[in-house]
Amino acid sequence: DSGVTQTPKHLITATGQRVTLRCSPRSGDLSVYWYQQSLDQGLQFLIQYYNGEERAKGNILERFSAQQFPDLHSELNLSSLELGDSALYFCASSVVPATGQGDGYTFGSGTRLTVV
């Protein structure tokens, strides 16, 4: 157990639907990152939150949004889903915003989203 918890582990949904992926960071970590790993793509950075505020944005579609709550858990919302959104979505957390101090980044086990 890495300490980062992602739920659900698997999700199957239809095109056009909306889903929410949840991430609980490792205890004490303030920064949360979301990544998308599609079949033929590497790990694409989507968005980062630090202590409730958005810190950095990557290749995140307008149909996607995220937030980090006061208890530091984060949710990634994916709407108007398309077949191409099928991917493994990872959440990671770190103690400080992306400086790589300490253990660096701890990744959850991912949520596998299948859009049919």
Next chain:
Amino acid sequence: AQKVTQAQTEISVVEKEDVTLDCVYETRDTTYYLFWYKQPPSGELVFLIRRNSFDEQNEISGRYSWNFQKSTSSFNFTITASQVVDSAVYFCALSEANSGNTPLVFGKGTRLSVIA
């Protein structure tokens, strides 16, 4: 902008052979961190090593070793006496520390197959 290149998409070796996975990075920051992660078939990301830009000492951990050369912007990973359990996708990643807000940027990964 930072970039990580893993030119080897797939490598196949016979068990007990040594194998080197290449990683070349680009960054304008003088302080940065380099990482290697392993992604076995089960899908989770396993942290292997973190190296900061001021420490060019090579590192050895069991059968794993890493060669960091700033002169060529490379951070290569060698597995000695490979085993079937080493079969996985390996990712090299970079985070820039100077800006303080950059998440991990990953290469596209190298799929290693170790054949018995």
